[in-house]
Amino acid sequence: MSSKKVIIIGAGLAGLSAGCYSRMNGYATRIYEHHSKPGGVAACWRRGEYLIDGGIHFMMGSQNGTDLYNIYRQLGVADPANFIPMKSYGSFIDIEGSRQLDIPLNISELALDLKMLSPADAPLIEDLATAVTAFSGKDLAIYGQMNPPELTSGLDKLTDMWKMRKLFKYMSGKYAKSMQDYTAGMQNRWLAKCLNNLFTPQCPVWFVIMLLAIAADGQMSYLAKGCKDFVRQIEKRYKDLNGEVTYSSTVEKILVRDDCAFGVRLADGTEDYADYVISAGDIHNTVFHLLDGKYIGKKLQNKFDTCELSRPYFVASFGVKRTFENESVFNTLILKQPLQVGNREIRQIFVRIFNYSNHFAPKDKSVIQAEFETEWEYWDNLRQKDPNKYAAEKERLVSEILANLEILYPGISPLVEIADVATPCTLNRYTLNHQGAPEGWGLTSQNFKEETRRSLEGLSNLYLAGHWVSGGVPGVILSGRQAIQLVCAKEKKPFFTRTT
Incomplete structure (x- = not known):
């Protein structure tokens, strides 16, 4: 067991994930959480006899046999009872025009329905269906994300590219554009509006193709008991690994000496010291408040200046x-x-x-x-x-x-x-x-190209995790794992995982 200590800011999905992997690798670990309960954005609350779920809409990789399901096993949530398979992607309903479009999971059925609705748009519909079919059957939910970019070699990238070579055409050109650009020439504007909102109008076409393929493969589910139960299971896994967490404890400052993070100061003035600090909370708050804007660096500052933020x-x-x-x-x-x-x-x-x-x-x-x-x-x-x-x-x-x-x-x-x-x-x-937004960067084509590093320029022993680093539930969970991979690399020791 290591004698080193890790402090984690935030007990959301990223923080709890980082905590689990930190303990798997032998580091003494404490999480400080601003709220009185875990989960962060993945939040549920009671109103009388009703449970209000304000967090996770759906889960990917919810069936055994995928890389993501193996991550769930490591975090103690790979219980089939947690997941209820999606039966349809959703519906679009126009109240004024009394129109409704249902989106089935079967791509052939979907293509047929859309072409019947708008024969003039058949070429684009067939193009979209062909792309989804090409993506189907591939384990894509966290492809290429098992290791942080900082630890991914050129050879690793070439290997990943070779495995994905048949899909390259669907991740560039018109497929790298936004959905609203892709559908701009459609004759049926109602149908175009529906396709634009399969996720968001600004997100790249390839991302929507991937989501439709994952859903068609039966790898998309609802959480049977909501995100509260899901979060509590990861918290239990962390505590079973002898991790410690303190709730209702707001971190006011990250302590730095000689450009090296060495602990945190809480709102009540208490200080706690560690060999590594992982900020699994809001990066904007981390950079501009906890670190007083001292380590933002040109690349991150440029990203804040030029990249669209997600809306609340x-x-x-x-x-x-x-x-x-x-x-x-x-x-x-x-x-x-x-x-x-x-x-x-x-x-x-x-x-x-x-x-x-x-x-x-x-x-x-x-x-x-x-x-x-x-x-x-x-x-x-x-x-x-x-x-x-x-x-x-x-x-x-x-x-x-x-x-x-x-x-x-x-x-x-x-x-x-x-x-x-x-x-x-x-x-x-x-x-x-x-600004009260559940994501950091907006889900635009530009932002998908702009990678956010897991560390800050000029500051050592601090790593970043959470929705600013990698969005969506899989990305957020993996960002916590990746932070500990970086700690292990800094310590020149192998990274270990354990399954339940």
């Missing part, structure tokens, strides 16, 4: 005294009348129905959740300058969202037993995430 969300959840057995879990709802939020019009909302498990609501009841992208400045200014208006604005939007749901599900309004609202300020308060 407004989320309204309803506990309803009825069921939705035959509805899609994921629904994009095109509104008849847009919602006015500050200076921005919201023309569509994402509706999530928790009808795949009885864990979220009592018998014959359900949780239905609506969310949309919004602006941090609007909510932050409103909350600080006029708390009463802030509260009133939340109530107004809940009412207008419910009015739209009433069109889709007549009679739902009087059946609502609880309404819960989370604004960007809510997420910022509990997680310290910059």
Whole structure:
């Protein structure tokens, strides 16, 4: 066992993952978490008899036999009971035009449906289906991410490229463009809008192709008991490995001597010292607050200056005294009348129905959740300058969202037993995430090309993990693992893993 110590900032998925791998490799480990419970963005909370899940929408690699499932085994969450296979990718519903498009998992079936809807767009539809078919059957969820870039040799990269050579054509050219650019020439603009929102309009085409292929392969699932239970299982794994965690402890500063991180100072003035510090929280907070902006470096500063950041969300959840057995879990709802939020019009909302498990609501009841992208400045200014208006604005939007749901599900309004609202300020308060956004960099073609390093220029013994380093649940979990790989490399010792 090593005599070295690691301090980890944040008990979200990245921090807990880093903690598990740190203990597997023999380092004394303590996690400090700002909130009173683990999970970070992967958060659940109770409202009466309803469980509100504000975190993980779906899980990839949820079937045995993939690299990602092996990671789940190492973290103690590879229990088949955790995962409920997705039955469809989702639905798009236009309230005003009374149109609905369901997205099946079977790609041939999807292509046939889309061509029947818009024969004029058959060439693009066939092109998309061909690409998804090419990706199917490949273990892609974490391909090329098992090691951090800093430890990936040129030979390793060439080997990975050779294995992926048949897919190269689908990761460059038009497939490297955004979905909205890819669909710009489509005749059927309703269909184009649906395809753009298979993930986000700004993300690259190849990423959407990969998601559709993973779903078609049966490697995409819902969490049966929500993200709270999933997070608690990783926390248990960490504690079973004799890791230590302190909740309700906000790190105020990372301690540095001679350009080397050696510990942290908490909000109450307590200092704790270690050989390595891993910041698994918000990178913006880490760089500009915990380190006073001293180690940002030109590359990271340029990325903050030029790369689009992800937007935060407004989320309204309803506990309803009825069921939705035959509805899609994921629904994009095109509104008849847009919602006015500050200076921005919201023309569509994402509706999530928790009808795949009885864990979220009592018998014959359900949780239905609506969310949309919004602006941090609007909510932050409103909350600080006029708390009463802030509260009133939340109530107004809940009412207008419910009015739209009433069109889709007549009679739902009087059946609502609880309404819960989370604004960007809510997420910022509990997680310290910059501008209340669940991701760091926006999911754009440019940002996918711009790699974020796991260390800061000019500062040793500090490593970064979390959603700024690598987004999505798989990437976030792996970022914690990669941080410990870098620690082991610095110590010139092999990196070990253990499965449950």
